[in-house]
Amino acid sequence: VAALGIGALGLAWIAMEEPPSPLYQGLTGTPPRAITDVNKNGYLLLLGFDAPAGQDPIHTGYERRGEEHDTAAAKACMGGEAEKEGSSSVGASSHVVKGWFRSTDPVGQLKGQSDSIKSLAAREASSLARYRQWLTMPVDDWGYGQLLSPNCAQILLAHRLFILEGFSQDSATGLDRLEADVQSWRAALGQSKTLMMKMLAVTALQDDTAMASALLSGSELDGNSVTRLSKVVRPLDQVELSLRWPMQSHFVWATQSAQADLKHDKSDDRPWYVSFVAGMRLPVQRRANAYAEYYEAVNKAVAAGRYSNLPKPSSFIRTPPTGVLDYLANPVENIVGIEPLPSWEPYVLRMMELDAQLRLVGLQAWIRRGPQDGDLLTRLAKAGQAYYDPFTGLPMLVNQRKGLIYSVGRDGKDQEGDRAYDIAVVVPSVSPLSL
Numbered sequence: 001v002a003a004l005g006i007g008a009l010g011l012a013w014i015a016m017e018e019p020p021s022p023l024y025q026g027l028t029g030t031p032p033r034a035i036t037d038v039n040k041n042g043y044l045l046l047l048g049f050d051a052p053a054g055q056d057p058i059h060t061g062y063e064r065r066g067e068e069h070d071t072a073a074a075k076a077c078m079g080g081e082a083e084k085e086g087s088s089s090v091g092a093s094s095h096v097v098k099g100w101f102r103s104t105d106p107v108g109q110l111k112g113q114s115d116s117i118k119s120l121a122a123r124e125a126s127s128l129a130r131y132r133q134w135l136t137m138p139v140d141d142w143g144y145g146q147l148l149s150p151n152c153a154q155i156l157l158a159h160r161l162f163i164l165e166g167f168s169q170d171s172a173t174g175l176d177r178l179e180a181d182v183q184s185w186r187a188a189l190g191q192s193k194t195l196m197m198k199m200l201a202v203t204a205l206q207d208d209t210a211m212a213s214a215l216l217s218g219s220e221l222d223g224n225s226v227t228r229l230s231k232v233v234r235p236l237d238q239v240e241l242s243l244r245w246p247m248q249s250h251f252v253w254a255t256q257s258a259q260a261d262l263k264h265d266k267s268d269d270r271p272w273y274v275s276f277v278a279g280m281r282l283p284v285q286r287r288a289n290a291y292a293e294y295y296e297a298v299n300k301a302v303a304a305g306r307y308s309n310l311p312k313p314s315s316f317i318r319t320p321p322t323g324v325l326d327y328l329a330n331p332v333e334n335i336v337g338i339e340p341l342p343s344w345e346p347y348v349l350r351m352m353e354l355d356a357q358l359r360l361v362g363l364q365a366w367i368r369r370g371p372q373d374g375d376l377l378t379r380l381a382k383a384g385q386a387y388y389d390p391f392t393g394l395p396m397l398v399n400q401r402k403g404l405i406y407s408v409g410r411d412g413k414d415q416e417g418d419r420a421y422d423i424a425v426v427v428p429s430v431s432p433l434s435l
Helices: 002-016 020-025 040-048 057-063 070-078 091-103 114-123 125-133 152-169 171-191 195-216 223-232 244-263 272-278 284-303 324-329 345-368 376-381
Strands: 395-397 404-407 423-426
Touching: 002 324, 020 244, 020 284, 040 057, 040 125, 040 171, 040 195, 057 171, 070 152, 070 195, 070 244, 091 114, 091 152, 091 195, 114 125, 125 152, 125 171, 152 171, 152 195, 195 223, 195 244, 195 284, 195 345, 195 423, 223 345, 244 284, 345 376, 345 404, 345 423, 376 395
Parallel strands: none
Antiparallel strands: 395 404, 404 423
């Protein structure tokens, strides 16, 4: 009876298998390359950023091949995380420097820290030199369809030290560096073809936006500096917002590696019956076709601006399982345990959070240099729909008691500017500057 049951199950899975669907084939296309010269591509420098001192990081990046540790590194980059606190000198330094940027007043945090910044900059001299080189280069993400991840922790440390070192020297140097940094990372954001590069650029731009917000909250800036900042903190355009190629890249990599993951259990702890199922002919392509339908549906929803109610993976993939039929319909994930492909929603929300931050800082600049007739709410309204809250499509909210302008954030609820839930910036309290 057991043998008959197993045989019937195996035949059912064979019958369920499908050929590649047109949607699947459409999602496995390859984007064109904008840069053909290896030595002129800043992406390769980032990929080889952690090469030992004395080695050419561009050549190292070009020679990189996928390794087992890339999976963990990719997840860290995709989540916007650096190396675990205290896990190494890089991790400990990253934690300290990141804390300055994540404070409510990054500029104020620099007071009395010049010696610490100089010490950190001297320790990371090689990384800073490579970072300055990267800022002068165009970027074309050649990692499409692969899981090659740069060392995001080390890159973010160099990025933050580059900004902090500039402001520790003087405001003019700091502003020049901030302006150059934003321009480079916005170019990388628009050119990203992988989730690792896309989210790395998002994290770097969140740092830069926090620094710009702190500068605009103070009273030391002149009119020219406010004008320069207002240009770099403009809202994201459609190319910068797009997740099409990064999500498609992960789709290509994950669906192509599914067969290998079924055959090779990296953890060596599969129960015997799971290993037995993994050795059967499972509907692998059927699962890939279902993911293609999900990715296409979400891509259309995002392109139409329907961010608040994206299609759910469970409507297409039948995972996580809620009944016996779900185990039978998707044995690749629900029985064998192959990791599901990433959902779009977390990455769409991160893009919206960055866009909300840029719009809020843009409103700070508008207050400093925009029309001065009327009260605060009237002046904010004159900034236009480009500065509305991307989460609601309505004007940003104001808490005059706390002196904050804020977005409701990803939960869509008004928490009165509570920074634990809402995305908020300080209302500039200085006299507006003339143009």
